[in-house]
Amino acid sequence: MKNLLRPMLVLFVALTVVTGVVYPAVVTAIGQAAFSHQANGSLIERDGRLMGTEIIGQQFDAPRYFRGRVSATAPNPYNAGSSSGSNFGPTNPALADEIKARIAALHDADPGNEAAVPVDLVTSSGSGLDPEISPAAAAYQVSRVAKARGMSVARVEALVAQATSGRQFGVLGEPRVNVLKLNLALDGE
The missing domain is CATH 1.20.5 (Single alpha-helices involved in coiled-coils or other helix-helix interfaces)
Structure with missing residues (x-):
């Protein structure tokens, strides 16, 4: 031994x-x-002040900001310490009720918008922390943000286009818009 x-x-x-x-x-x-x-941590700083990170979403509720995907982390949205999905399956009535309520909230925030609501504005990602939305979700919000900021729709659309990232290596994933970077660009105007 x-x-x-x-x-x-x-x-x-x-x-x-x-x-x-x-x-x-x-x-x-x-x-x-x-x-x-x-x-x-892919941190974003402005004037020596930490604004957030590129890889975890943030809550934006004011009309002058673009909203990101819904966060499934509770009780605090976008809490990386409790990352998870909602665990509601597509046939769960609770998910359908949540989506209806989110659609109603989006219509209340922008009553004149008759466009179809993009799915990523009313559903959370698997982690509940997604910092990006689709270009369609950004386009849906352009008129509300432009009106709230007193900017032209064309200028806000140009900022969305600048904040849009294409597919990785030209083939992987989908085009996407980082909400924090877009909102910081709007604040810089």
Whole structure:
């Protein structure tokens, strides 16, 4: 037994050092050197003040701002500590009731808007933290935001176009608009 104990302890200590110290240090160094912005949380700062992150949505309720996807995190919206979906299936009556209420709220916020409400404005993502909306969801909100800010619709549409990201590598995903970046661009006008 003594002959086996020493090699096991040496192997345990060696693997602990390699997998618990060396590997994390190397990965952290590579992340900081090659992907510093992403490794540090993709933070967005303006005038030395932290505004948020590119990868977690924020609550915007004022008429002068674009709204993001609905957050499923409770009790606080966009809480990364409680990331989850709503767990309502497509046939669940509670989901249908929530969607109807959200559509009604969007119509109340912009009564003259007769366009169809894009699905991403009334449903949450799987994580409940999605920071982006579809270009259609942004287009749906343009007239409300332009009116609330006293801006031309054309200028707000131009800001939406500037904030729209295409498919990754030209083929992956869908075009999307980061709501925080768009709202910060509006505030910069």
